[in-house]
Amino acid sequence: MDLNFSAEDIAFRDEVRAFLKDNWTDQDRKDMGNGLSMAHDMPVRWHRRLAEQGWAAPNWPLELGGCPWTPTQKYIFDIECANANCPRLISFGLNLVAPVLYTFGNKEQQDKYLPDILSAKTWWCQGYSEPGAGSDLAGLSTRAELSEDGTHYVVNGQKTWTSTARYADMIFCLVRTDPTAKIKQQGISFLLIDMKTPGITVKPISTLDGQQHVNDTFFDNVKVPVENRIGEENMGWTYAKLLLTHERTGIAGVARSKNRLEELKVAASTEPTGTGQAPLIDEPSFRAKVSQIEIDLMALEITDLRTLAGVQKGGAPGPESSILKVRGTEIQQAIAELFMDCAGYYSQPFVQDTHWGDYEGEMIGADYSTSTALQYFSTRPATVYGGSSEVQRNIISKAVLGLSKLG
């Protein structure tokens, strides 16, 4: 047993660091603002630089543009990017539809879509959730009917929580092609749809953090060429599902949480307590909360590495990797909450302008405090989206502990 990296891995890490130093500048960091990685066009900017370097899609097959990295090296790359406060890349194209394409798509589809995903030329969004199908994704009802001549589908229905839909060129959707199927997971197909197709309407949804990242996407007799279907008709669930347990790298968000926690410590060490004595970080109950999160995070980091070691031995991470999602998001939320506590009264003003890195005016309260509420509100969905904490616990209950459903 040994937690240290091999000499090879350290050489790799140094290479990544050198690249980051040249390609992710202090100005970039500043532009990111107070940890608001979704701000403005930063992810796009970063994606293009990585693509030039050939590092945009480490997980893809080598021949399609992936990197010849070991799982440990991928992990190192993630950590270094997080430490440098790089934005997370928008994953819908790179990590969600691309694996479906290169695993189940035909050659034509692969050639048509993958290069533009890799180079950040086309943007994708995801059409899975529906108003009536959230945690129960297979309960979806958006209907796709094959035309009589068999050349296209006609799609009707509504998708929701479609992030970045307003900027996307394409959407990948699960749609119901056989409403008579006995099991709801059957009768679902996987379609790629051009967002410019007539009949598609996108309506933004305002979320608690005051942002409009997510949307309702409506389909009104939208014609989709049959060649835009992945694999066989009615087999879409299988394709989507198979990918769900893959690509869990980074799901725990350990490196980012560690960075945030360090930033919290800095903030709390400048925050007076009104006692004239030590700053907030030295106030016992506050310090205890910080320490507790730090310990939870240390534990999660090793749990993450143990999962990684399992993957390195071969195979996808098992259902126990749901721990990473459950605890990772809890920790993100706990940090965001402590930031609010740290800011005290100055968590209360909510002035959107001051949130972003390009704001030049006078701040309200300390620099860090302005975005604490926004961060708090925007971490709330973390335990809902991408498989809610409840669903993750159901998965562990069934698949790891062998407990049956309700009786």
Add this chain to the structure above:
Amino acid sequence: MDLNFSAEDIAFRDEVRAFLKDNWTDQDRKDMGNGLSMAHDMPVRWHRRLAEQGWAAPNWPLELGGCPWTPTQKYIFDIECANANCPRLISFGLNLVAPVLYTFGNKEQQDKYLPDILSAKTWWCQGYSEPGAGSDLAGLSTRAELSEDGTHYVVNGQKTWTSTARYADMIFCLVRTDPTAKIKQQGISFLLIDMKTPGITVKPISTLDGQQHVNDTFFDNVKVPVENRIGEENMGWTYAKLLLTHERTGIAGVARSKNRLEELKVAASTEPTGTGQAPLIDEPSFRAKVSQIEIDLMALEITDLRTLAGVQKGGAPGPESSILKVRGTEIQQAIAELFMDCAGYYSQPFVQDTHWGDYEGEMIGADYSTSTALQYFSTRPATVYGGSSEVQRNIISKAVLGLSKLG
């Protein structure tokens, strides 16, 4: 709105206090030991003194020996007894079988049993739970078959968790008289059984606290005269159930928990911390825990009083009174746990002799510390017995929030 007692109530309180002063002496208190109210014969001693005063059964109908007290006065009586560290009376006769007797029993049964319960001449135990019927009480399988001549039942089966069974003269049991009933709550009868009847065997169960208060009670062809049945055959569940939501006075245990918390503060104010500075009670994280429990208890006390006010307006307490059981037991457990924390290393020795009030030898550690582990272990069942916390939450979920069972 007013939390103060009326002049009448204050006069009543003074009367109770005067009685306690004369009848529950400092020596009695000392004999109780470190809050171990179940120790030795203390409850019996106390029951007899109360019976002489006519105060043993405040809740009974007046004509049978009850007290002409308002709900508030009953509450005051409970508080004063708790404050004086009196033992809780053993409730199986007084509060559990007696209401069934005076509500559903016939005149003969009432005359035969109630006076001796009141005067503490006969002792009762409860035969409800079975190895296969815990939270699901109606799942019981102890069988009672009527003899051909209709004069007696023959009882076979096993009851468990029968407290004080070894000292009891009588047991009241739920038994299955019609195994073919379609609903399991039907086909159950309520029997009174003399513990000296041949075929009854009692086997003590050792619990975590090292005590043997509870027992397995086995019935092997036990003959029970048919006149020992309460009410109609197969209607026993109705009789037992109807009483379950009554007699919730004191279920929250607020007064006792308050006493224990005060004792804890005293203990913690004598406990050094190894820093040479303030005692443990002034250590911020310990003090915060004590304060949190104190606040929870303040809230519970008012919730208790609000329930009482509801009863005073007429009627039995509603299902929301399950809060009292749920939170009351959680608080008892939390206090017991803090006592362990307070004692530190001296929570670890487990020497039974030193636990009791009549121990005269040298103590190990501080006087209070010797019984902290015993108390901790003996509060664990509080959330299991008498309707587990899970069952109480199910009750609130169904009866208060209107949520249906699993679908």
Add this chain to the structure above:
Amino acid sequence: MDFNLSEEQTMLQDSVSRFIQNSYGFEDRKKYVAEDQGFSAKNWAMFAELGWLGIPFAEEHGGFGGGALETMMVMEEFGKGLVVEPYLATVVLGGGFLSKGGTAAQQEQLIPSLIEGKLQLAFAYVEPQGRFNLADLTTTATANGDGFSISGHKGVVLNGPNADKLVVTTRTAGDQRDESGITVFLVDANADGVNRRNYATIDAGQGSEVTFSNVQVSADDIIGELNNGLPLIQSVVDDGLLAICSEAVGAMEVLYKTTVEYSKQRKQFDVPIGSFQALQHRMVDMFIEHEQSKSLMFLAAMRLAEGSNDAAKAISALKVQIGKAGRYVGQQAVQLHGGMGQTEELNVGHYFKRLTMISHTFGNADFHLNRFGEL
């Protein structure tokens, strides 16, 4: 021991409750928030007409003669509707200073117009360095001829943008954190040297950063005692704590009930999500937290009403409970509403935000847990 309301109290409660039900639906509230002032001028005029703005004032000034219990009742109902009108800032806090510490002249001059709805107040007490310590003041009022000259910076002044007058805590003597040497002034919000930077708060309320540059006030503008303002401040803040905690109790009631209702309607996996036991038990805990909060609200209100020495302790207990319960109930309500809970389109998120706001106002749970332990 008696949990019943008087006839007068019951009438008041009924009338506020009816108003919320009839005029404070989710869509109504959106319109009120969108008005220039961030609340409905029409509602405010109606509050005046119904006598609600006069509740805590003596009858001789045209008030209702109410006390802590009445404030509790009104604020609990307001919490159910997420009322945005500045009742807390103007009536409970500003009005509290006038009725508890105002001179006869101040009372005669200001209380009637406040009751008529023509005067808006704001309480300027937060300082960036002071966290929750009401006595940590760098804003100074320096004697200056007959009067005083005020300089300093007050943060997060609720209702600041709308205030006609500001109640300002200042240091007139002693060191930065001394308990003595504190004086409260009534300052015209438009006086020379007063500068406001206005903004929205997370709960769609209105706040300001207010700076004072040599603002001239006279000795007649002092509320309460010169150099001994802290007890008055603490007393009004305790009233304010009861008010916001009562509001939180109302908000939590709506949240747990809304969540229960939603869970009965919302189906996933072919059954209502309210049939899942893990969610049921969490909703039970939301219910319990609400009931426990309500109990401490009653206790604190009665202790305040009777002027008990235990009042401050009960108030801090209540704030601790509201901090814990508000967080649990708010977060669970959002979580159990799933994706919908994350949107501005449902009322749930707005209650959650109001509870979040309340949790930091007048000291968070940790602060009051500590105060409770020291009292």
Add this chain to the structure above:
Amino acid sequence: MDFNLSEEQTMLQDSVSRFIQNSYGFEDRKKYVAEDQGFSAKNWAMFAELGWLGIPFAEEHGGFGGGALETMMVMEEFGKGLVVEPYLATVVLGGGFLSKGGTAAQQEQLIPSLIEGKLQLAFAYVEPQGRFNLADLTTTATANGDGFSISGHKGVVLNGPNADKLVVTTRTAGDQRDESGITVFLVDANADGVNRRNYATIDAGQGSEVTFSNVQVSADDIIGELNNGLPLIQSVVDDGLLAICSEAVGAMEVLYKTTVEYSKQRKQFDVPIGSFQALQHRMVDMFIEHEQSKSLMFLAAMRLAEGSNDAAKAISALKVQIGKAGRYVGQQAVQLHGGMGQTEELNVGHYFKRLTMISHTFGNADFHLNRFGEL
């Protein structure tokens, strides 16, 4: 980065694991506890034979040359069986003092007989006034001719009743809580002036209150440095912390698995109780707590093994996690076993008691949360 064991380590783990499975059933353990010493002399002899008593000692003394990782593995397996043999007291703690601080003479004289199973040790460090501060000492060793005279009271000395020799922390200079001026002595348990009051501990272990009245020892009985014993003590205690936390990880694994199995068998309301979602999610949390504990166990062991400066911080993190997780897993296991969980007849309660014991040993979670923050 590598979570694999070496071949030698795997063999050791397999052999301990087999022993637990074959010889440490619930009924077996009852018999061991009932023996005179409170553990099985036969087992102890077997541990010696299998070389387990020599694991942490250098090969030159006949040991295995193992370190933190080996201790972790053995103790985790012991935790699964609730092993009552005094491996912690004699090998990890007593042995740790000998190997880390013993003179060549002490090592030559004692380690071989310890490895052979012929020497029992106990660590006398707790004082009633000192809580978890290892430096708060009123037990004094006063220079006395060539040697020292020890007087004082040591509490809750684990394995005290069986010990041949006691490792005693004393103050030889300075004030009661000074970090310097502390010296560790090896004291014959049967020496004149040593008095033991023996008792059982809550987890069916053996403890003593030990008083020292002018007990004469020589300078040769010092372990480590005169007046500078604290670093050695802290180092051995950190090893001890890893040992008991590893034990707790093993115990928690049995508890969560036993609870899951029980919940599949136990029927109430005509279905297995393991089908109730509220219980399922709690068992998932038990599982998660165990996994997180195991992760920190690995981290702490590796940090100790590599002699890292971060080792103490990792150790405190582990103890905090074990405090929290042990409490949750233990209490839930008892609760989910219902009435049966409350009895001595099921193994569940015994694991719960052992976890309770561990939670207070060498400092509770609060103590280590604080230490973590200060390191």
